Amino acid sequence: MLEGSDLAIAREAVLFASLPDELADTILQRATTRSYRRGETVFLQGDPPESIFVVLDGWIKLFRITSTGAEAVVGVFTKGRSFGEAVAFAGGAYPVSAEVVTDSRLLHVRASILSTMMRDRPEIATAILASAFRHLHGLVAQLEQLKAHTGAQRVAEFLLELCLREKGSCTITLPYDKTLIAGRLGMQPQSLSRAFNRLETQGVKISHNQATIADVERLREYMLQDRSAPWRKAE
Amino acid sequence: MLEGSDLAIAREAVLFASLPDELADTILQRATTRSYRRGETVFLQGDPPESIFVVLDGWIKLFRITSTGAEAVVGVFTKGRSFGEAVAFAGGAYPVSAEVVTDSRLLHVRASILSTMMRDRPEIATAILASAFRHLHGLVAQLEQLKAHTGAQRVAEFLLELCLREKGSCTITLPYDKTLIAGRLGMQPQSLSRAFNRLETQGVKISHNQATIADVERLREYMLQDRSAPWRKAE
DNA sequence: CTTATTCCTTGACTTTGGTGAAGCAGCGGT
DNA sequence: ACCGCTGCTTCACCAAAGTCAAGGAATAAG
Numbered sequence: 001m002l003e004g005s006d007l008a009i010a011r012e013a014v015l016f017a018s019l020p021d022e023l024a025d026t027i028l029q030r031a032t033t034r035s036y037r038r039g040e041t042v043f044l045q046g047d048p049p050e051s052i053f054v055v056l057d058g059w060i061k062l063f064r065i066t067s068t069g070a071e072a073v074v075g076v077f078t079k080g081r082s083f084g085e086a087v088a089f090a091g092g093a094y095p096v097s098a099e100v101v102t103d104s105r106l107l108h109v110r111a112s113i114l115s116t117m118m119r120d121r122p123e124i125a126t127a128i129l130a131s132a133f134r135h136l137h138g139l140v141a142q143l144e145q146l147k148a149h150t151g152a153q154r155v156a157e158f159l160l161e162l163c164l165r166e167k168g169s170c171t172i173t174l175p176y177d178k179t180l181i182a183g184r185l186g187m188q189p190q191s192l193s194r195a196f197n198r199l200e201t202q203g204v205k206i207s208h209n210q211a212t213i214a215d216v217e218r219l220r221e222y223m224l225q226d227r228s229a230p231w232r233k234a235e
Numbered sequence: 236m237l238e239g240s241d242l243a244i245a246r247e248a249v250l251f252a253s254l255p256d257e258l259a260d261t262i263l264q265r266a267t268t269r270s271y272r273r274g275e276t277v278f279l280q281g282d283p284p285e286s287i288f289v290v291l292d293g294w295i296k297l298f299r300i301t302s303t304g305a306e307a308v309v310g311v312f313t314k315g316r317s318f319g320e321a322v323a324f325a326g327g328a329y330p331v332s333a334e335v336v337t338d339s340r341l342l343h344v345r346a347s348i349l350s351t352m353m354r355d356r357p358e359i360a361t362a363i364l365a366s367a368f369r370h371l372h373g374l375v376a377q378l379e380q381l382k383a384h385t386g387a388q389r390v391a392e393f394l395l396e397l398c399l400r401e402k403g404s405c406t407i408t409l410p411y412d413k414t415l416i417a418g419r420l421g422m423q424p425q426s427l428s429r430a431f432n433r434l435e436t437q438g439v440k441i442s443h444n445q446a447t448i449a450d451v452e453r454l455r456e457y458m459l460q461d462r463s464a465p466w467r468k469a470e
Numbered sequence: 471c472t473t474a475t476t477c478c479t480t481g482a483c484t485t486t487g488g489t490g491a492a493g494c495a496g497c498g499g500t
Numbered sequence: 501a502c503c504g505c506t507g508c509t510t511c512a513c514c515a516a517a518g519t520c521a522a523g524g525a526a527t528a529a530g
Binding site for chain 2: 516518519526
Binding site: 150151208 | 487489
């Protein structure tokens with residue numbers, strides 16, 4: 001049922017990484033895959049949770065629709081990342097909606113299967129907790145970013161996450177459209193544009209969906225600056 | 236070891252709510268309590284996690300120190316709330332620091348005990364997942380607030396959470412100092428002051444640590460307003 | 471009672487970023 | 501090639517909130 005390459009991706013996911021091969025394989029044998037087209041909804045906030053998902057390919061966005069209709073992006077995930085773990089066991093409903101932003105394939109693992117298996121194999125619970133913890137950590141990091149950094153700094157951080165190099169220069173392909181990047185970083189598309197402009201003075205060039213960082217260390221420096229520091233340089 | 240009133244509080248916590256009495260009691264018998272003075276540190280971000288905590292009395296703040304030394308408050312918990320669940324099982328280190336903001340008492344549950352017991356009683360895993368999920372949910376709500384509401388609206392939301400009434404008027408005692416409230420809501424103390432002033436036009440009065448809401452429904456209305464709506468009223 | 475300290479508020483100023491409108495480029499369809 | 505769509509950028513404007521600085525109120529200490 002599951003192709004070898006898919007299996008390899010799933011095995012890398014935090015959710016399965018700590019499990020012995022034999023156990024992970026048993027679970028994966030009972031999982032299914034499905035393709036989604038850009039724009040499709042995986043689930044809506046408020047839906048009763050039935051599955052845990054692992055992204056095999058493409059990009060998925062998790063977001064919340066506020067009471068006033070505004071959208072707040074809570075996470076954007078790609079290959080090897082799972083979502084929906086915690087909620088599938090805590091009862092209740094998905095607190096967010098999930099939408100496919102580029103054509104994608106997802107692995108579905110039915111929560112009921114995991115639930116049952118957990119009875120005999122408590123290490124599954126630990127694995128799920130590890131996944132949930134990773135999400136917690138990601139959300140905490142986002143909160144910190146939002147509270148302590150300016151828009152341009154958040155953009156810098158976003159670029160640096162995509163850049164594998166530690167130093168020197170680096171060219172990145174933006175993984176999804178700028179409107180979504182803006183949402184993920186908690187700003188309007190217009191502000192993202194301005195942020196990119198501001199980063200030009202830090203050696204960042206954007207053309208189409210390619211970003212070039214002239215000096216990774218310099219950009220990291222900029223990102224880490226204290227909010228009140230910039231004017232100090234004017235002295 | 237555990238007083239009756241403490242036991243009652245702990246039993247109410249999400250962490251234990253779903254467990255059968257017999258199991259919860261077994262765990263609680265092996266837990267310890269400790270008193271803390273205002274300002275004490277419970278753990279620091281980066282510490283290896285050993286315990287799960289349940290607040291029996293007082294207020295605890297969870298926060299992160301950013302690379303630049305700024306503080307980002309991630310949560311403020313009181314009686315009946317637990318913290319540290321997910322990390323205690325996911326390995327790694329606490330992603331946040333915990334500090335006591337008013338004299339408090341905490342229940343410590345050693346993670347190793349729960350780990351061991353989980354082997355025979357998988358429902359413990361589900362209980363921990365439920366707790367972790369609650370935190371996830373709280374963080375998602377905070378992100379949404381931060382991205383979609385103005386400062387004054389967040390303050391309104393904060394007050395409404397403390398107000399038990401659904402309608403009419405209501406007086407609240409602010410649970411901790413304003414500097415911390417400001418931190419929790421992602422703003423500077425000065426901005427909190429100004430936000431309070433702004434809410435006066437919505438029938439909110441602050442004196443010392445007492446807040447009076449003249450009309451709860453009116454304030455809720457204000458909180459739910461779209462960001463772009465206010466000026467529309469000027470037409 | 472006086473002083474020091476801490477916390478809170480206010481004021482003036484500046485920066486950031488949201489808003490609405492306009493323009494432009496790229497792309498798909500006819 | 502032409503149209504219309506969508507996504508991105510730019511502009512001008514303004515509101516929200518951070519910063520620095522000063523002053524007030526309550527509390528603790530001498």
